[in-house]
Amino acid sequence: MISLIKNKPGRYIIEQMRIVLVNPNPMKPPVTPVSLDYLGAACRHAGIDVDLVDCAVEPDWRKKLSDVLTEEPILVGVTLRNIDDSYFASQDFSLLRAIPVLETIKHLTDAPICVGGVGFSIFPSEVLKFCDVYYGICGDGEESLVKLAAALSDNIELDTVPGLVRMENGNVKHNATVPFSLEKIDLTSRSLIDNPYYFKNGGQVGFESKRGCSLKCIYCPEPFIKGKNERLRPPQHVAKELTHLHDRGITVFHTCDCEFNWPHSHAFQVSRAIIDSGLGNKIRWYAYCSPEYFSDELADVMRRAGCVGIDFGADHGDNNMLHRLGHRYNSDDLTRIRDICRRHDIICMYDLILGSPGETKKSIETAIRLMKKVKPDRVGISLGVRLYPMTPLGRQILETSKGTLSRNPSLFGALENNESFLRPIYYCDIRSGEDVEDWLHSIVGDDPRFLLGRRTQANPDYNYNDNPDLTEAIKSGHRGAYWDILRRVSDGIPPLFQIKS
Ligand code: B12
Known part of the structure; x- marks a missing residue:
């Protein structure tokens, strides 16, 4: 996808659009970030160049980030798969482990960061605030990521991007999600991530x-x-x-x-x-x-x-x-x-x-x-049981606990200031x-x-x-x-x- 990029005040240059996709998941054994293969296919289908920084694979992900961010992409997309490990015995708040990667990106570029992924989609507002980023995509990413890139480059109204969640004047604004039809784009190439690794x-x-x-x-x-x-x-x-x-x-x-x-x-x-x-x-x-x-x-x-x-x-x-x-x-x-x-x-x-x-x-x-x-x-x-706020069980617990999670003897994990359930909480x-x-x-x-x-x-x-x-x-x-x-x-x-x- 070619876009007009502002070079100097009043002057524009034509540039090939480029997105950088990042997997910050450090868990071992490493699990395929399938999402990035599908997002990569959608971007390429739309004519957008994609660079990948897979922190699970790169021996030095900071260097790799610095290399691919020397030139500013239209945006940096970061996949957030796990908020926590949903395991009562360990209760690891895994989202914390993505923060050094996000901070490094912020340090290296002014390009906007957009987060997405199943973990993000469960807690969109909370994760946006926790990670201090402006953009996130809830649900399927293929069409939305391409539309966001196009909207950012051509100054199109962001309300047109399905599932977009964004910070505006300190408030979080949500666009409705539009589920993507899976036969629309051929996602089969699986060529962005290092699957043999x-x-x-x-x-x-x-x-x-x-x-x-x-x-x-x-x-x-x-x-x-x-x-x-x-x-x-x-x-x-x-x-x-x-x-x-x-x-x-x-x-x-x-x-x-x-x-x-x-x-x-x-x-x-x-x-x-x-x-x-x-x-x-x-x-x-x-x-x-x-x-x-x-x-x-x-x-x-x-x-x-x-x-x-x-x-x-x-x-x-x-x-x-x-x-x-x-x-x-x-x-x-x-x-x-x-x-x-x-x-x-x-x-x-x-x-x-x-x-x-x-x-x-x-x-x-x-x-x-x-x-x-x-x-x-x-x-x-x-x-x-890991609780999620939108589920029937999560709603029932929120209703019966009425702002006093710590007084419910059947709740475990993060009970103070955690009504959103972002940090690990179990029943x-x-x-x-x-x-x-x-x-x-x-x-x-x-x-x-x-x-x-x-x-x-x-x-x-x-x-x-x-x-x-x-x-x-x-x-x-x-x-x-x-x-x-x-x-x-x-x-x-x-x-x-x-x-x-
Ligand atoms: C399959 C699976 C596994 C398999 C993986 C097998 C494999 N080789 O892929 C196995 C069994 C190994 C596994 C392990 C674990 N899993 Co698991 N797993 C899943 C499952 C069912 C699918 C994940 C997946 O790859 N989906 C396919 C891709 C294409 O979908 P996606 O990632 O959501 O991506 C789409 C969108 O989210 C979006 N998107 C994604 N990234 C981005 C980025 C940007 C910028 C944008 C715009 C959009 C975007 O676009 C994508 C395409 O539309 C999910 C539940 C689910 N339905 O997603 C749980 C899930 C992710 N797992 C979960 C957990 C907890 C784990 C473990 C931590 C469990 C444990 N304690 O051992 C481990 C972690 C392993 C690790 N190293 O990361 C939880 C996470 C919940 C949370 N609270 O964080 C989930 C949500 C299940 C659940 N409901 O509890 N898992």
Whole structure:
């Protein structure tokens, strides 16, 4: 995209427009900033040049920033994926770790900074103020980033930029978001970020088959940030994207959809497109799925497309708690889907969220007993629910706490001046008992299937935020979903593929 840039008062020069995109995520193992590949594709499609500074990859990100910012771009886009690690045992406020990167950019250039990303989209006003930047984009970034760049260069009214959040005279102004149709631009090239680096050091590479979620889980921010209706990518685009990545030597993937199997028909079509592209025997992938919409037929086609592992958002094993959490499935479904996975040679993990309102030791015991009976390959336990203000659960807690978070004995984490919930805050129902953490560890026992942390232990266990065991395992050749890598290391199973280093 060519734009008129003011050179001297009254004089303009024609310049090729350029954006610098930055990933400040320092967590190890490094996780693919898929967003920047898609944003890069959208910018290039619009004729805008893009430079990347990926702080997770660069040996000296300060130098790289200084090199690419020698000349002023039209804007610097920074992706903010994680506000915190959503892990009760560590409660890391990860946003703080992006601040040195943002400060360095401010020091090096006068170009405007625009932040975006799923973390930002959950807390737009708060993050804008916390990071002291003027612009942010809520929700999908592809069209908005291009429109913002064009608006800034040609002095067009900023109200035309969908999802733009901006500081104006000390107030935050929000434009409405307009969900982007995923078939509009070909996002399949995946050529901005160093995906082979992420495969080698992060163990897998992410891909999306859709955006948005129409499920109604009471604690989840997904429908509010990605949209309440699913927007589907053409299945052939997904297969084409995986082919491009496979051509660069990447063989193991993880879906970035909240639930791959919903809508069921789309999951079928995507899996069939992967089979038709000839990748089914060449790649391996893992998916997040819901227990509700999982069938033998789908497991069959997913397995033939290369899916080897599923992380089910089971959430609980007690029927009353499943109902309270907003689910329509029950404990029988959890038994049923385990059997389906066994029949199709797909390993599975069940993720549990314990401690939400109504939890008691009895309901926790029911869930653990069911897990021990059903025997998923792994059970990931989050004790304590991360609260988000726009969710039904978050709203309920805000209404009942009435400005006195610290007086609610079921709340943990940052309770002072944190009504926005920006800093890590968790609900763990007091009715489950003050000793619930130790008690839970005692009923789980030394069963290696269970992954769970403890606030009093430094061992990160199920936390993928700076997990040295995981980083070491990937270095030694393991690839795959992190729970499967941890399983393989703990059970002495060789890596998924023997990878030549
Ligand atoms: C898949 C996934 C994983 C996989 C990643 C696999 C892989 N190889 O990619 C795994 C399992 C490894 C994982 C790990 C973790 N995850 Co995770 N993960 C996700 C998930 C489902 C998708 C992320 C993704 O890549 N999406 C696809 C891209 C394209 O979407 P996007 O990043 O949102 O980008 C779009 C827009 O946001 C915007 N945008 C993005 N950046 C920018 C920048 C600019 C300038 C602009 C304009 C726009 C823009 O445009 C993009 C395209 O439209 C999200 C939830 C979600 N639906 O996003 C959680 C999520 C990001 N994870 C989360 C967490 C907490 C973690 C962990 C910290 C958990 C832990 N304690 O171990 C780790 C951190 C790992 C790390 N090193 O960063 C939380 C973060 C919440 C928070 N409070 O901060 C989320 C939101 C889930 C949740 N609801 O709790 N995760």
